[in-house]
Amino acid sequence: MQREWLDPYMLDVKAVFESVEERLQQYPESLAGHALEQLRLLHPVRRNSGHSYVGYITPLWMQHTDGLPPDQAHQLSVACLLHMMYFLNLDDVMDEPAEDAVLKLTLGNLCYVDALRVYSALFESSSDFWNHFRQVLQDWAVSVNGELHIDYFQQNPLLIAQKASPSQLGVIGALLLLEQGDRIASVCDALNIVLMTLQMTDDFTDTKQDAEHGNYNSYLSHISAALQQEYPTHPLHESTHHNVFNSTFMNSYADIAQYFHSTLTSSNSVLPQFISLNGYLYNTLVQAVHGMLQHKKRLYRGGFHYWIRESQLETTDKRETDSV
Template sequence: MDWFSAHRESIDEVFGEAEHLIRAFPEPLNHHGLAYFAKFDMRQQESTKNYICYLLPYWMQESTHLPNDSVKRLSLANVFVMLYYFVVDDIMDSTKEAHKDKLPLANLFQLQFQMMYRALFPPQSPFWHYYETYVLEWADAVAGEPGGDYFHTDKRKVAWKASPVKNASTGALLLAGQAELIPAVTGAVEQVLVTLQMLDDWADWEEDLDEGSYNCLLAFLRGNVGGSEGGSPTPDWVKQQIYVRDGLEGYSEIAAKHHEGLLALETPLKELCQFHLHLVVRLRVTAKEINEKRNQLLSGGLSYFLSNSSNF
């Protein structure tokens, strides 16, 4: 995995510095912050990995030729961007009582990345226009998602749920004097973000179905077969579509088409393309495994398979 292993040492340093900054938060927010940070700490084996958030500046370096310190600053800022938006997401999903510790923590995370951006970009820099645009895109996507069916109507807005990630790519291009590449690189990053959301939604479909949250896989399955009986999908209906009717295969084919579109953009981002291909292969291999396992089962064992299946 060149897109990751080539930068492992640098990312370890980024997370080490992030941890140091969080330790300096006032008590007890430093303890709350470190506990939250641990869930996403790339150095921890069991943590949630959000590679694109902190690797994107390093993937840009081959074309921007930025000095290592600038790349590190952009990566570190994006770590705090990631933490901030995950806290905000948790707040939106949590009960009122859970807000007490999370709201001030979110503000401290936000303060960190804003200070880093101010050190890199003066007030008159066009970076701040893009920064505001990405916040507005995020707000638009989050607010409109429940009724928007973006997977079918406007896939860009699936990516917009993670629009602030683009601070790293756009910031790198502006620092390198390559602003003319921003539209193409933004399109490439958004393409990857859509496919990344598709994988997340495959992993989370049962939870999203239970909570009534929008989910790309569920939207695809409903659109592909005209909905489920009774109008609202049930877990059994979804499993039928995935494990009996090869629903994940068609879903993975969409991701493969995204890769063709990404390559067609001809951006100088080899590692970003490698990462995207990794996502596509994961999804296609999973679909193939489901197909093969089902074909190995005798008809009498199919109900057992359905009742005991889980995401591979």
């Protein structure tokens, strides 16, 4: 099945990754290997890379749908990919501090400087791009710090998209290069729905890890609100832990994503790739919920049946992994 938001643009994506790879190869020897490995893990040819394409692919979409010149689309995509690597390193350190925190922070800053160099080649210092740039990073900073004590998902589910607000820079930059700045607000509103659905899907998958580390998680927020429990709080209330696999809560969580997907599909200003990607993310969430419900059913049927089924799945997974 073709991925409409990716497959038609794969040649452009590969060219962008090759350009970034050339830049990373120029990093100090002690950092270049780590940088290239991170880039390899982000490459969409890797099955289930687990990372969002939205952070860098939107200029490539707009090259084909809106007539953004190819050289500008590729340069902007390169800057966005480098910028995304910076934020991924930063997020890793904030979410789960580890021994390689210094490596990730220093490497991330090199990526950030390179991203700025490419942005600067596209936009003069007087360009409105830099006002948007500051606002986007400010939104990100406020969101990341606010997660410690504000339940954004209950205020408005779309607010959890602010954590990924730097992903808007590709759209903002492309529209300014096209001299269509008047479209920025409406297109970014549509993009925020995609970013929200992406975050909801990640949160559902990362529920256990986020609960252990005290990270903000929209699914845990959803459960806590339904149980009238305070959130965010660490450690979590026991009742929230006990209801993580509650079918009513899982289904109603997916219903929120479905509502916003319907809103997206009814918009006149949305890029068609937004709809196809958001539909894919929503279906991924629904499948994850369905998989968890089936998991519960196997547990109810008894230990031996569950052991047989899990053994079959492990064998299948091993075969698939060996074939990649």
